[in-house]
Amino acid sequence: xxxxxxxxxxxxxxxxxxxxxxxxxxxxxxxxxxxxxxxxxxxxxxxxxxxxxxxxxxxxxxxxxxxxxxxxxxxxxxxxxxxxxxxxxxxxxxxxxxxxxxxxxxxxxxxxxxxxxxxxxxxxxxxxxxxxxxxxxxxxxxxxxxxxxxxxxxxxxxxxxxxxxxxxxxxxxxxxxxxxxxxxxxxxxxxxxxxxxxxxxxxxxxxxxxxxxxxxxxxxxxxxxxxxxxxxxxxxxxxxxxxxxxxxxxxxxxxxxxxxxxxxxxxxxxxxxxxxxxxxxx
Numbered sequence: 001x002x003x004x005x006x007x008x009x010x011x012x013x014x015x016x017x018x019x020x021x022x023x024x025x026x027x028x029x030x031x032x033x034x035x036x037x038x039x040x041x042x043x044x045x046x047x048x049x050x051x052x053x054x055x056x057x058x059x060x061x062x063x064x065x066x067x068x069x070x071x072x073x074x075x076x077x078x079x080x081x082x083x084x085x086x087x088x089x090x091x092x093x094x095x096x097x098x099x100x101x102x103x104x105x106x107x108x109x110x111x112x113x114x115x116x117x118x119x120x121x122x123x124x125x126x127x128x129x130x131x132x133x134x135x136x137x138x139x140x141x142x143x144x145x146x147x148x149x150x151x152x153x154x155x156x157x158x159x160x161x162x163x164x165x166x167x168x169x170x171x172x173x174x175x176x177x178x179x180x181x182x183x184x185x186x187x188x189x190x191x192x193x194x195x196x197x198x199x200x201x202x203x204x205x206x207x208x209x210x211x212x213x214x215x216x217x218x219x220x221x222x223x224x225x226x227x228x229x230x231x232x233x234x235x236x237x238x239x240x241x242x243x244x245x246x247x248x249x250x251x252x253x254x255x256x257x258x259x260x261x262x263x264x265x266x267x268x269x270x271x272x273x274x275x276x277x278x279x280x281x282x
Contacts, residue, residue, distance in 0.1 A: 005032050007047050010087045017043065017094065030063025035097055040081070042097035046070070049089035062175040064090030069173045070162035071095070077137060077161075091173065098159060100152030103127055107217040118250055119218045123151055125278040130158040131210055132271035135203045139166030142201030143180040144209035146217050165201040177201055182235040183222050184209040187263050190236035204265035207274065211260025218249050223261060252281030 005027045009019075019036045025044070026033040030051040036043045048067040053059035068091035071084025084093035103123070110119050127149045134141055141148075142163035150157045163177055177200065179185055179193040186208035192199035212223040225245055226238040247258045256277050262268045269277065 005034075007032050007049065007089065009034055009036070009045050009047065010092065013045060013085075013087075013092060013094065016083075017045075030060060031066070036094075042099075043081075043094050044097045045092065045094050047087065047090070047092050062178075065173045065175055066162040067091045067093040069169060069175070070160070070164075072170055072173060073139070073161045073164050073167070076167050077134075077139070098150045098152070098157035100150040100157065102147045103149040103151060103213060104146035104217045106151050110218055111220040119214075119253060121253060121278055121281055123156075124214055124253055125275060126151060126156040127214070128210065128271060128274045128278055130156040131206055132275050134158055134161075134164075135206070135271045137166070139164050140201040140203045141206050141209075142177060144206050144213060145181050145184045146213045149213065163201060179236070180209070182232055182239070183216065184212045185236065185239055186265070187240050187242065188265060190239040194233065194236050194240065202265070203271065204268050207260050207268045207271055208262075208265075210271070210274070211257045211268075214253065215245075215247060215249065215257050215261070218253070221245055252277065256281075 005024050009022065017036055017038050019038055021037040023035045025035050030049060032047045034045045036045050046067040048064045050064045051060040068084045068086070071082055071093035074082040074095055080096040082093065082095045084091060106123060107119055109115060110117060130149065131141065131144065141158065141161060142165055143160055148158060148160045150159055163180060165177065176198045178198055179189055182190065186205040189199045189205050215221070215223050223244045224239050224242065226235050230238070242263055244261050247254050247261065249257055256274060259269055260274065
């Protein structure tokens with residue numbers, strides 16, 4: 001039996017999939033995600049709906065549009081059997097399910113007290129290759145974080161492309177980019193959001209976010225220090241003000257993360273250059 005969620009998958013979507021089972025994966029403000037089993041394989045079904053205003057946060061409408069926006073991007077990238085549409089509270093999409101471990105979960109043993117082994121450069125390379133492959137299509141991801149890097153024996157899948165930038169988006173489903181999970185924002189993204197409320201996703205910012213993702217996954221520390229209860233504004237200001245924490249990751253990976261976290265986008269390696277450095281260091 002399926003778990004309870006804020007919203008169930010619309011009947012029309014379930015009937016189209018001919019679903020034989022489903023599992024609630026995520027249920028948070030503005031988004032509900034299900035893993036659905038069908039005769040053709042497993043799919044992720046995402047439902048988007050507006051966030052209502054509370055004493056803690058403002059109302060947000062863009063979350064209702066995010067699944068359809070991502071669906072349009074995934075179709076342009078030819079990411080398998082993808083569909084999207086509208087439902088009474090917002091939009092939905094259906095996309096292939098990627099089985100594996102997130103970068104953060106996979107590297108948990110390296111964060112354990114007394115751990116002696118270093119993070120696997122091959123796994124880091126696999127993540128960089130997924131980012132570089134997206135960049136080669138002309139798209140910037142805009143929301144790279146450890147949870148969006150799913151690693152399996154087949155390689156790394158880069159998921160959650162709803163905030164990506166680089167091609168045409170149906171006007172009915174488009175919205176301004178207001179930054180991402182702040183722990184992985186680059187200084188120029190945080191600065192733009194603080195000053196204007198929006199920013200432009202770039203490949204250089206993706207490289208920074210990948211560096212921050214590798215750093216936190218290897219060490220358990222955010223790349224910039226700020227209190228756990230700091231507001232998003234204060235978090236962003238800390239990133240703008242810098243500097244980032246010392247990169248205490250040993251070897252090739254540590255030197256590369258240091259370069260990826262450069263405050264100047266022009267000083268960062270490209271994702272292709274990150275792949276080259278990781279390949280030569282293995």
